[in-house]
Amino acid sequence: MIDRLKGKRAVVTGAAQGIGRGIAEAFMAEGAEVLLVDVDTERLTATAQELGQESLVADVSRKVQIERIFTRVAERWGGLDILVNNAGVTHAAELDDLAEDDFDRVFAINLKSALWATQSAARLMGPGSTVVNMSSVNAVLAIPNQIPYAISKGAMKQLTNVTALALAPKGIRVNAIGPGSIMTDMLRGIMSDAAAETRILSRTPLGRCGEVEEIAAVAVFLASGESSYITGQTIYPDGGRLGLNYTVPVVR
16 A cells, blocks of 8 residues: 555654664655654764655754754644654663663653653644554563663553543544564674574564564554554554463572
8 A cells, every 4th residue: 555644744753773764664655754853863864865854863862852853843844743752772781780870861762752752743733643652562571681671661551541542632643563573783783693593583473573664564554544543552563472471491
C-alpha cells in the first residue's frame, strides 16, 4: 500500500540511524513529510541529505530544546499530524555501581523527552493526529544490569496510556511499539560472537532477530487511519519473546 500518510506532517526523534531512520523512510514512502531530529549532528546531516528531508539538531533531554523543535514545526507547517518519540539510550551497570547522573540521563532521554514532546506536539495537533512512542519488551521483562533502561520503558508504557486518555477528547491517539531484538548497529555490536548470538536467539521463539523495516511497518500502521480505534496500547513485535517461559540455571 502507498499514500497511507499522504500529506501528513511528522516529527521523528532519534532519526539519524536505526529504527528512527527506518520509520522516517517508511513514512516518506507513504507520502508524509518528515522533520528529522537527532543529537548526532554528523549522522543527522548525512541522513537528511540522503532522504531529502529537513533536519534539526536537538538534545531532547532538555525541555528547552524540545520546545525549539515545535517552534520550528509551527513556523514550517503551522500544525502537526504525527509525532514519533523514538530517541533513547541504554546504560549498563550493576545495581551496586549505578550512579545517579547515569540514571537521570537515561530517564531524561527515554521518558521525559516523550512527555514534553507530546505536550508540545499536542498543541499543534488536531483530530486524527497520532503519537507513537518507542517502548521495548523490557517494559515488561527485566535485565538486571539495565536498570534505568528497563524502568524507563516500563514507565513509557504508562505514559502512553495516560496521555492517550488525556488527549482522547481532542481526537488524538497515542500508542507505543515495544520491540524485541531488532537488527540495528547496536545489536550487531552485541552479537559479536557465537555465544552472544545463541543467547539472543534462544530467547526468541521465531528463531531470528527482527528487522528495522518490520518495526517501521508497525509505526506506519499506528500513524495511519488503519488503527483509528486503537489508543493507549503497546504493540510488541518481538518474535514471541514475551510469551516465552524462561529457564534459568539451577544452583545447588
